Amino acid sequence: MTRPRLSSRAAEVLRLITDQRVPVFLTVHANGRRRYGYWQPDGRPMALPTDECDALQAAGRIVLGDPVVDRAKTTYRVRAAARGTPGTARPARSALTA
Secondary structure (H helix, E strand, C coil), X not given: CCXXXXXXXXXXXXXXXXXXXXXXXXXXXXXXXXXXXXXCCCCCEEXXXXXXXXXXXXXXXXXXXXXXXXXXXXXXXXXXXXXCCCCCCCCCXXXXXX
């Protein structure tokens, strides 16, 4: 089973989420508003397109970490999902011996 191709916008979002140097978070506010984003090195927050991130999550391309909850919001760390699904991993390569 192959995954559907990503739009260029979704591919760029997934590339950013996959970059371990840029932690991405999902904030779900008490009123239900969802925002994906990250902090730039200079301290400025940057938002990611919510529709693309939600679609990546629905497709199993990204996963959410454990929630951090306070009164006004819940925050999750966003990570790229592991490649492949359980039970479909490639067999380990064995070393050749003489």
